Structures are given as C-alpha cells and as structure tokens.
Amino acid sequence: MNKIIFFSLALILSCGAQAQDDKHPVRIAMVGLTHNHALGFLDHLNRHKDVELAGIVETDPALIERYSKRYNLTPDLFYPSLEDLFAKTKVQAVAAFTSIYDHKLVVETCAAHGIDVMVEKPLATNMKAARAIKAAVEKSGIQLVVNYETTWYPGTQAAYGMVHDEHQIGELRKIVIHDGHRGPKEIGCPPEFLAWLTDPVQNGGGAMNDFGCYGADLATWFFDGQRPTSLFAVTQQIKPDVYPKVEDEATIVLTYPKSQAIIQASWNWPFSRKDMELYGRTGYVLVAKPDLLRLRTEKMPAETEVTLPPNEGPNVDSVAYLAAVERKEIKPSGLSSLAVNMVVVEILDAARKSALTGRRIDF
Numbered sequence: 001m002n003k004i005i006f007f008s009l010a011l012i013l014s015c016g017a018q019a020q021d022d023k024h025p026v027r028i029a030m031v032g033l034t035h036n037h038a039l040g041f042l043d044h045l046n047r048h049k050d051v052e053l054a055g056i057v058e059t060d061p062a063l064i065e066r067y068s069k070r071y072n073l074t075p076d077l078f079y080p081s082l083e084d085l086f087a088k089t090k091v092q093a094v095a096a097f098t099s100i101y102d103h104k105l106v107v108e109t110c111a112a113h114g115i116d117v118m119v120e121k122p123l124a125t126n127m128k129a130a131r132a133i134k135a136a137v138e139k140s141g142i143q144l145v146v147n148y149e150t151t152w153y154p155g156t157q158a159a160y161g162m163v164h165d166e167h168q169i170g171e172l173r174k175i176v177i178h179d180g181h182r183g184p185k186e187i188g189c190p191p192e193f194l195a196w197l198t199d200p201v202q203n204g205g206g207a208m209n210d211f212g213c214y215g216a217d218l219a220t221w222f223f224d225g226q227r228p229t230s231l232f233a234v235t236q237q238i239k240p241d242v243y244p245k246v247e248d249e250a251t252i253v254l255t256y257p258k259s260q261a262i263i264q265a266s267w268n269w270p271f272s273r274k275d276m277e278l279y280g281r282t283g284y285v286l287v288a289k290p291d292l293l294r295l296r297t298e299k300m301p302a303e304t305e306v307t308l309p310p311n312e313g314p315n316v317d318s319v320a321y322l323a324a325v326e327r328k329e330i331k332p333s334g335l336s337s338l339a340v341n342m343v344v345v346e347i348l349d350a351a352r353k354s355a356l357t358g359r360r361i362d363f
Contacts, residue, residue, distance in 0.1 A: 026323040027054035029091045031082060031106050032098035033063045034192045037120050037149075041095055042071055044319040051323050054091045055079050063192060082109045091115060093326045095147075095318075099196035100203050104129045111140035118145040118322045122213035122348065123341040125204030130345040137338060143325050144338050147318045150179075150214055150274055151335040153290040154308035157315060159278060162285055164222065168297050169280030175222060175261040176277040177215035180207060183267035185242055198243050206246025207267045208235055208355075209348055215263030216347040218276060219254055220340050227343055228254040228261070232360045233351035238268055252351045 028051050030038060045051055057079050058064055064078055079085040082094075093116045096106040103119045110117040123146050124130040137144045150156050162168045181187050184197050196202035203209055220226070231254050235247035242248070248267040253260065276287040283297035293306040310316065314324035324330045334340065350361040 025050055025052040026326045027052055027090055027092045028319070028322065028326075029054040029056065029085055029089075029094050031057040031094055031096045032102070033058045033060070033067055034099065034196060035097035035120050036189055036193045037147075038067075038097035039070075040149075041097065041318060042067075044317045046071070048319050048323070051319055053077065055085050055089050057082055057085055060192065082106070086113050086115070093117065093322055095322060096120065099199075100125050100209070101129075101196070101201060104132050107133045107144065108136045111136040111142050114140060114142060116143040116145075116322070116326050118147055118318065121146055121148045121217070122204070122209060122344055123338075124345050125201070125209070127345055127349050130342055134338060134342060143332055145318075145322055145325060145332045145336045146217075146338070146341045146344075148214060148217055148335055150218065150276075152311060152315060152317050152321075153274075153287070154311050155287040155290055155293055156218070156276075156335075157311060158293060158306070158308050159276070159285045159287050160222065162293075162295070163278055163280065164224075168295070169278065169283035169285060170298075171281045172222060172259050172278065173281060174259060174277075174279040175219055176264070176279075177218055177261070178264045178266075178269075178276070179211035179214040179274050180264075180266035180269045181272035182269060183239065183242065183248060184210075186267075187272070198246055200246050203246070204348070205352060206243055206250075207248050207265050208233070208250035208252070208351060210267075211265035212250055212252055212263050212348060212351065213344055214274065215252065215261065215265065216254075216344040217335050217340060219261035219263070220343045220347070221335050222278070223256055223259070223261075225340055225343065226256065227346065227363050228256055230255045230360050230362045231347065231350050231354055233354040235355040243267070247355070250351070250355070252347070252354075254347065 045053060055077050059080055067073060094110050095118045096103060097120060098106060103124055107117055124133055184194055233252045236249040237247055239248050250265045252263040278285045286294040288294055291308045294303050295306055296303045314321045314330055325332055354361045
C-alpha cells in the first residue's frame with residue numbers, strides 16, 4: 001500500500017479519545033422526538049459514560065410512550081417546554097430533533113439561557129431563519145453545532161485529509177455527491193416524521209432540503225468555505241401521488257472558479273446511499289461506503305481500496321462532539337460550523353429559485 005495512505009491512517013488513529021471515566025458527565029437535553037434521527041442520538045448517548053440525559057421536551061403522548069418503552073425512560077425526564085426544562089433541571093447543552101422550521105425558536109430560546117445547542121441538518125428552512133439563528137448565536141456567545149450523519153463517517157474525514165491536507169490528488173476539479181433513499185414513506189418513516197418532512201414550510205422543501213444539504217455541506221467544506229460563483233438546479237415530482245406538496249428529485253450544479261460540484265439528492269434511489277466522488281487534477285478519491293475509500297493517484301498503477309478504522313475522539317459521533325464543545329475542548333468547525341452552514345442554506349435557497357425559474361443563479 002502507498003506510504004502516503006499509511007501516513008493518512010496514522011494521523012486518524014493518533015487523534016485518540018480521552019478516557020471518559022475521569023470526566024464529569026455533560027448534561028444534555030433533547031428537544032422534540034419527531035425527527036427520527038433522535039433514535040440514533042439516544043443510541044449513541046447510551047454508549048457514552050461522559051454524558052447523561054438531562055431531560056426531553058415532548059408533548060405527544062404516543063411518542064413519549066414509544067421512546068419510554070424503547071429506552072426505559074422515566075416520566076420525570078419529560079417536560080412540556082424548554083422554559084420548563086431549564087427552570088427545573090440543570091442543562092448544559094441541548095440537541096434539537098424538531099422540524100427544521102422550529103430550529104429558530106429552539107436556538108433563540110437556548111441563546112437566551114446561554115445554553116449550547118445542536119440542530120439536525122439543515123440549519124434552517126431559508127436564509128431569513130438562518131440569519132435570525134446567526135444573530136441569536138453571536139449576540140449570546142453560545143456554541144452551535146449542525147449535525148450531519150456523514151460528518152462522522154471515517155471515509156469523510158480521511159478523504160478530507162488526503163485531498164485537502166496532503167494534496168494526494170492535486171487541485172480539486174469535480175465533486176459528485178449522491179444522497180437519499182427510495183423515499184421517506186417507502187422506507188417506513190413514522191407518521192410524525194413524515195408530517196413535517198414532506199411539508200414545504202416545516203422542512204423548507206422535499207428531497208432537495210432533506211438530502212441536498214449533505215452535498216452543499218461537503219462541497220463548502222472541501223472548497224474552504226467559499227460560496228459558489230453560480231448555481232443551476234432541477235427538481236421533479238416523480239411521485240406526486242405520494243409527495244403532493246414537495247419535490248422528490250433534485251440535482252444541483254455548483255460552479256466554482258476552477259471546479260464544479262454536482263449534488264444528486266433523491267427520494268427515488270433503488271437503495272439508500274450516501275457516497276461521494278472527489279476528482280483532482282492528478283487522481284481521485286471515492287468514498288464508496290462510510291469506512292471504505294477507493295483511491296488512485298498519479299503514482300499508482302491501479303485503484304487501491306482502503307478500509308478505515310472507526311473515528312475516535314470528538315469525531316466518533318454527534319454526542320461526543322457536542323460534549324467536547326460543551327467542555328470547551330473544541331469549537332464547532334468545518335462541516336458542523338455555523339459559517340459553513342450559512343453557505344449551505346444560501347445554496348439551498350438559490351437552488352429553489354433556480355428550479356422554479358429554470359435559470360442559473362449567480363452569487
């Protein structure tokens with residue numbers, strides 16, 4: 001195997017996790033259970049000894065019963081509002097699993113109490129809401145994290161190191177990002193999740209917001225936070241009988257001074273996928289699976305597969321990252337940062353306008 005690959009993997013492994021047992025647990029509360037990603041967050045939280053669940057804001061009796069049975073949660077963990085939660089128990093950080101529309105209210109409430117907050121992707125439904133969130137964060141001085149599943153993929157982190165830090169494939173020329181599945185209804189998303197995920201106000205759109213945000217986040221990160229120079233987007237309602245209010249298919253083409261990014265977001269893939277292709281002037285890196293890279297550089301006679309170990313430290317999952325932010329061991333950066341995600345929302349806003357008008361949008 002190429003020595004450079006070994007060097008990359010050594011860098012990943014060197015970021016070892018601090019022992020969890022010698023830390024005071026960070027008290028994290030959850031707001032809302034209507035976002036199905038709350039399941040994964042609770043799964044991760046239960047595996048970390050350095051965090052504890054401070055409470056959950058939720059009023060839907062069916063959701064409370066379902067989650068209580070699954071995770072053995074006691075009734076005293078549930079609160080009717082954030083204000084009630086903050087008044088009755090100590091909370092150090094909040095993770096929001098509401099509709100995207102409700103992110104603004106959650107962040108503004110946390111900001112008023114000086115509480116760090118994490119929201120599920122994307123940051124906001126539109127730029128007006130994103131600017132309000134940014135203003136609340138900056139005025140209060142709290143930390144904000146935007147959570148994407150792909151952030152915690154070993155392949156995402158390793159590819160960034162190979163491309164951006166070590167320049168193994170030369171200057172980036174094209175990024176192609178595929179995200180999505182057969183559709184939220186087709187894969188069995190619960191009704192409380194479907195209700196807002198397929199609503200143009202509560203989600204800001206359909207497949208383009210749901211999965212286009214992944215590509216916008218990754219492209220902005222790989223291109224050092226810069227905005228594209230122009231954008232063109234196409235959306236379709238292939239299944240209007242299933243999703244009458246929103247698009248279920250979207251393609252966004254971003255143009256940069258010397259490169260392009262193509263984002264393919266869909267509720268029509270035959271199988272679930274979150275993968276990425278990075279093409280440089282002298283080689284390529286394909287993130288085929290969360291822990292699998294396919295790499296070829298000008299020094300390699302053929303493509304090489306690299307299987308990666310799990311991430312360690314704050315990048316192992318969203319719970320570890322939020323806890324590290326709360327302890328002030330790190331500040332939100334890169335894929336999770338407010339700065340990058342302001343550009344993400346700007347891209348999604350422009351993509352909606354482009355798809356509606358059929359015109360290229362210049363930034």
